[in-house]
Amino acid sequence: MAMITFEHVGKRYGGRFEAIADLNFSIERGEMVFLTGHSGAGKSSVLKLLTCLERPSRGRVLVAGRDLASLSAGQVPFYRRQIGVVFQDHQLLFDRSVFDNVALPLLIQGVPPLDAARRVRAALDKVGLLHRERALPIELSGGEQQRVGIARAVVNKPALLLADEPTGNLDPQLSADIMRLFEDFNRIGTTVLLASHDLALIARLRHRILRLREGRLIADEEAA
Amino acid sequence: MKPTPKAAAREPRPRKGARAQRISLDSRYQAWLRHHRQVALDSGRRLVRQPFSSLFTMLAIAIALVLPAMLWLGLGSVRALDHSFDDSARMTLYLSPGSSSEQVIGLAERVRGEPGVSEVEVITAEQGLQEFQQALGVGDTLSLLDANPLPATLLVTPLERDPAEAERLAERLGRLEGVDEARLDLAWLERLRELGALGQRLTLGLAVLFGFGVLLVVGNTIRLAVENRRKEIEVVTLIGATRAFVRRPFLYSGAWFGLGGGVLAVVLLTLGRGWLSAPIGALARSYGSDYALPSLGGGGSLLMVACSILLSLIGAWVAVGRHLAEIRPR
Ligand SMILES: Nc1ncnc2c1ncn2[C@@H]1O[C@H](COP(=O)(O)OP(=O)(O)O)[C@@H](O)[C@H]1O
Numbered sequence: 001m002a003m004i005t006f007e008h009v010g011k012r013y014g015g016r017f018e019a020i021a022d023l024n025f026s027i028e029r030g031e032m033v034f035l036t037g038h039s040g041a042g043k044s045s046v047l048k049l050l051t052c053l054e055r056p057s058r059g060r061v062l063v064a065g066r067d068l069a070s071l072s073a074g075q076v077p078f079y080r081r082q083i084g085v086v087f088q089d090h091q092l093l094f095d096r097s098v099f100d101n102v103a104l105p106l107l108i109q110g111v112p113p114l115d116a117a118r119r120v121r122a123a124l125d126k127v128g129l130l131h132r133e134r135a136l137p138i139e140l141s142g143g144e145q146q147r148v149g150i151a152r153a154v155v156n157k158p159a160l161l162l163a164d165e166p167t168g169n170l171d172p173q174l175s176a177d178i179m180r181l182f183e184d185f186n187r188i189g190t191t192v193l194l195a196s197h198d199l200a201l202i203a204r205l206r207h208r209i210l211r212l213r214e215g216r217l218i219a220d221e222e223a224a
Numbered sequence: 225m226k227p228t229p230k231a232a233a234r235e236p237r238p239r240k241g242a243r244a245q246r247i248s249l250d251s252r253y254q255a256w257l258r259h260h261r262q263v264a265l266d267s268g269r270r271l272v273r274q275p276f277s278s279l280f281t282m283l284a285i286a287i288a289l290v291l292p293a294m295l296w297l298g299l300g301s302v303r304a305l306d307h308s309f310d311d312s313a314r315m316t317l318y319l320s321p322g323s324s325s326e327q328v329i330g331l332a333e334r335v336r337g338e339p340g341v342s343e344v345e346v347i348t349a350e351q352g353l354q355e356f357q358q359a360l361g362v363g364d365t366l367s368l369l370d371a372n373p374l375p376a377t378l379l380v381t382p383l384e385r386d387p388a389e390a391e392r393l394a395e396r397l398g399r400l401e402g403v404d405e406a407r408l409d410l411a412w413l414e415r416l417r418e419l420g421a422l423g424q425r426l427t428l429g430l431a432v433l434f435g436f437g438v439l440l441v442v443g444n445t446i447r448l449a450v451e452n453r454r455k456e457i458e459v460v461t462l463i464g465a466t467r468a469f470v471r472r473p474f475l476y477s478g479a480w481f482g483l484g485g486g487v488l489a490v491v492l493l494t495l496g497r498g499w500l501s502a503p504i505g506a507l508a509r510s511y512g513s514d515y516a517l518p519s520l521g522g523g524g525s526l527l528m529v530a531c532s533i534l535l536s537l538i539g540a541w542v543a544v545g546r547h548l549a550e551i552r553p554r
């Protein structure tokens with residue numbers, strides 16, 4: 001069964017204009033896929049549909065075989081706990097430590113503190129920031145902040161990891177480091193869908209690429 | 225656990241037996257308790273971190289509570305007053321001047337035998353004079369008078385408290401031979417009762433109005449708090465927080481504000497009572513009364529604090545509900 005399936009998905013925001021039009025694709029478990037296209041092509045919209053921040057105007061979005069339209073408002077939080085999301089602006093909370101930021105998903109789920117601490121340290125270790133757990137996000141560099149965001153997304157060991165322009169604000173070297181992290185997670189079985197308009201960067205990485213233009217899929221290039 | 229497509233997205237987990245299920249339920253309850261404790265403490269700490277604005281909110285709550293509470297207490301005294309005057313349904317029969325004591329006693333017997341009469345007390349002309357002198361503090365000046373100008377009187381307590389009934393009885397007794405006049409002064413008692421009823425409505429109205437004020441004060445404070453923590457709300461919503469989870473800290477803030485406001489209101493009332501009790505006591509004593517200002521007491525104080533917490537919680541609930549709906553993560 002595919003991890004993600006889009007079936008004739010359309011998305012309108014308000015007026016007549018379609019941000020996404022008749023989008024069809026499928027991503028298997030364990031794949032790593034880039035979603036690319038110019039600004040405004042609809043990449044973020046795809047991810048918002050996957051996180052239930054938006055609902056499709058047409059068609060169906062399935063994750064692990066389940067139609068997201070069938071989720072009630074009360075079920076959405078529990079669905080979101082099963083996927084990890086990384087944002088361009090990393091969405092860290094600046095009034096609490098790196099450790100507490102990464103622990104947030106576990107706090108929300110009521111994981112016992114000792115268990116949570118162990119998992120937070122494991123996640124921070126994976127992104128190479130174990131030594132900064134007591135730091136405040138403001139004391140970290142941009143690349144480090146993004147790695148904290150990634151640690152928070154994976155602390156729950158999600159089967160699906162979504163990322164929207166995770167390297168948007170970083171220089172090429174840091175961007176490559178971040179991408180390598182995603183590849184590490186993909187290697188241990190996590191399905192990764194990563195939106196990026198940095199064509200040069202993703203071309204080098206040799207994964208499947210979905211190209212969007214004006215909300216339509218214009219190319220689906222298999223991993224080289 | 226029946227397999228659902230949703231569960232398939234999770235990491236594979238070992239099957240859980242009934243025992244494991246129970247433990248997991250138990251640990252979920254533990255987690256819930258832990259989170260409540262954490263959030264309660266954290267909300268409290270946030271209040272302490274902004275001592276002035278917190279204090280102002282609590283003070284506003286307290287002031288909104290003190291006024292109706294004061295009226296309510298005052299009303300309690302009026303009611304107590306009313307009660308102490310209950311036997312004022314008594315009537316006074318003024319006997320014809322110059323009645324002999326045999327006549328007075330005979331008349332008293334007669335009145336006692338009348339239907340509708342509960343008790344009869346005889347006040348002879350001499351007793352009347354003495355009381356009069358005492359009450360006025362005029363000493364012996366009246367003894368300069370040749371004859372006692374006061375008539376003997378009978379104090380009659382009717383069986384019925386009903387004013388109309390008492391009025392009819394007074395009329396009947398007033399026609400008896402040897403009775404000059406039967407006087408029943410119920411009008412002021414009626415007025416007192418009407419005033420009491422008015423006061424009750426006034427208090428209720430003010431309580432509702434000021435209770436609404438508490439809702440608004442807390443609601444506005446919580447609205448600002450929600451606005452201040454907008455980013456945090458967005459983030460936790462994105463990573464799977466339920467509405468209850470998001471709402472919880474604000475409800476606790478509301479409860480803390482309510483607790484603080486309620487306690488402050490009790491303190492204000494107690495201080496105010498202390499401040500007024502000396503002059504009012506002196507005033508009451510000069511009227512020969514041992515009236516003291518009513519106090520809330522332990523039960524009343526608890527009730528006041530409980531009301532304050534409840535009102536603040538409702539205010540917080542409404543505000544959070546309204547403003548969370550506006551916050552959507554982007
Ligand atoms: N909330 C929204 N309301 C209205 N229009 C939106 C909204 N979000 C995105 N859009 C529009 O939809 C189109 C696709 O946007 P987006 O999915 O963010 O593209 P990308 O992430 O590829 O830049 C754009 O034209 C954008 O202006």
Ligand SMILES: [Mg+2]
Pocket residue numbers: 040043044045164165
């Ligand atoms: Mg975008």
